[in-house]
Amino acid sequence: MRKILAAALLTTALTVPALAADGTLKIVSVDVEGGGGTLFVTPEGKSLLIDTGWPGGYGLLASPDGAKNSADRIVAAAKKLGLSKIDYVITTHYHMDHVGGMTELVAKMPVDTFIDHGPNVEHLPPGQKEDPQLPGGAPDILYPKYLAVIKGHKHIVATPGQVIPIGSMTATIVSSDGKTLSKPLPGAGAPNPACNTAQAKSAKDVGGEENRRSVASVLRFGKVSIALFGDLSWDKERELSCPIGKLGHVNLLIVTQHGSNISSNPANIADMRPDIALMGMGGKKGGDADPIKVIKASPGLMGFWQTHESFAHPEWSGDKQMIANLNPPAAVVAAHAKELFTVPPDRGHAIHAEITRDGKITMTNDRNGYSKTYQVK
Numbered sequence: 001m002r003k004i005l006a007a008a009l010l011t012t013a014l015t016v017p018a019l020a021a022d023g024t025l026k027i028v029s030v031d032v033e034g035g036g037g038t039l040f041v042t043p044e045g046k047s048l049l050i051d052t053g054w055p056g057g058y059g060l061l062a063s064p065d066g067a068k069n070s071a072d073r074i075v076a077a078a079k080k081l082g083l084s085k086i087d088y089v090i091t092t093h094y095h096m097d098h099v100g101g102m103t104e105l106v107a108k109m110p111v112d113t114f115i116d117h118g119p120n121v122e123h124l125p126p127g128q129k130e131d132p133q134l135p136g137g138a139p140d141i142l143y144p145k146y147l148a149v150i151k152g153h154k155h156i157v158a159t160p161g162q163v164i165p166i167g168s169m170t171a172t173i174v175s176s177d178g179k180t181l182s183k184p185l186p187g188a189g190a191p192n193p194a195c196n197t198a199q200a201k202s203a204k205d206v207g208g209e210e211n212r213r214s215v216a217s218v219l220r221f222g223k224v225s226i227a228l229f230g231d232l233s234w235d236k237e238r239e240l241s242c243p244i245g246k247l248g249h250v251n252l253l254i255v256t257q258h259g260s261n262i263s264s265n266p267a268n269i270a271d272m273r274p275d276i277a278l279m280g281m282g283g284k285k286g287g288d289a290d291p292i293k294v295i296k297a298s299p300g301l302m303g304f305w306q307t308h309e310s311f312a313h314p315e316w317s318g319d320k321q322m323i324a325n326l327n328p329p330a331a332v333v334a335a336h337a338k339e340l341f342t343v344p345p346d347r348g349h350a351i352h353a354e355i356t357r358d359g360k361i362t363m364t365n366d367r368n369g370y371s372k373t374y375q376v377k
Helices: 002-015 070-080 102-108 139-150 234-241 266-272 289-296 330-335
Strands: 025-029 038-041 047-050 086-090 111-116 154-157 163-166 169-176 216-221 224-228 252-254 276-279 303-308 323-325 351-355 360-365 371-375
Touching (some): 047 070, 169 234, 276 289, 276 360, 303 351, 303 360
Antiparallel strands (some): 163 169, 216 224, 351 360, 360 371
C-alpha cells in the first residue's frame, strides 16, 4: 500500500505543482494577462494577495479554463491552496490592472484586511469624466469603488519602514505614496556603483502618477527575501537604490511593472542582485527587451520565469519550459490586435513557487509540470 501511495504521489508531482509540504511558503503568480495578482500562503494558512488584476471586460476573454475575469483565476488559485478567505490584500496602486478585480474578488471570497497607499492621486483633467482609452478604468472611477468595498473592514495605510507580520512571513514596506525608505534594510547600505551609469541616471515616463505611489514590499520567510514593487516607477526605483543600496540582496524578484521598459532601473537591479526572477506579464503587456536584458545580465541570476510569452517578440523569451503560457497561433493574435487591453483566450496557467525557511526555492510551471529547485544563500 505504501508503494502504491508513493507512486501515486510521484505521478501527481510530475503533472501538477505540489501544493507544498508542511512548513513551506506557497506563492502563485496568477495569470491575469499582464495585470497584478500574486498570492502568498504561509505554513499556518495565513494569506496575502498583492493586487487583484483587471475588471471584467478587460484583460482576458472567457477562456478554456472557465475564467471570465481576473477574480475568477485568483479565487481558483486560492481555493486550490485550501483558502476560504484572504487575510490581507495589498493594492499597490489604483490602475485598473491592479485594483480592477477587487469588487468581483470580494463578491466571491471574503477579505479581512486591506492595505494601500492612501487616496488616489491620479486625476482626469477638469471637466472630463472618462478616459476614452479606458472606459470605466480611470483611477478616479475605480478608487470610489474600492472605498465602497473596504468600508467596515480593517484598513492599513502603508508607510515606508512599516513591518506587517503575516503568519511566519513579514512584509516590510519600502515605498508607499511616493515616499521611500529613509535608511537601509538590515544587511544593506553599501555604495552602489551602478548608480553612476548614464542609463541609471536617465529619465523615463512614470506611466501615470499612481505608479510612483505604488506600495512596494520586501517579504521575508526564514532566510528568503522576496521583492514585489507593483508598478513602482523608474525614478523611485533609483531613489531606493542610490547612492547606497537600501534593499540589498533579494532571493526572488517579482519583476516590477510586468517587465515594462519604464521599469527595472539598472541601479535597482544591481542593488538587489536577484537569485531568481519571475515576470508576471501578458502576451501584449510587459515583457519588454530592456528589462529582460538587464535582469538576465545580473550576476548570480539562476533562473528567469515568465507567466507569458510576448506576442510581438517571442525571441526575447528564454527557456519555454519556464514560461507558463505560450503564444497562440499568429492568426488568433491578429484577430484581437485592435483590442488594446484584451488578449486571446488561454488556459490561465500560473507559475508557482514553494519556499522553505532554509532557502530552498522550488519553481513550477503548471502548464507542463516542469519544476526546478534552487538553494539560495
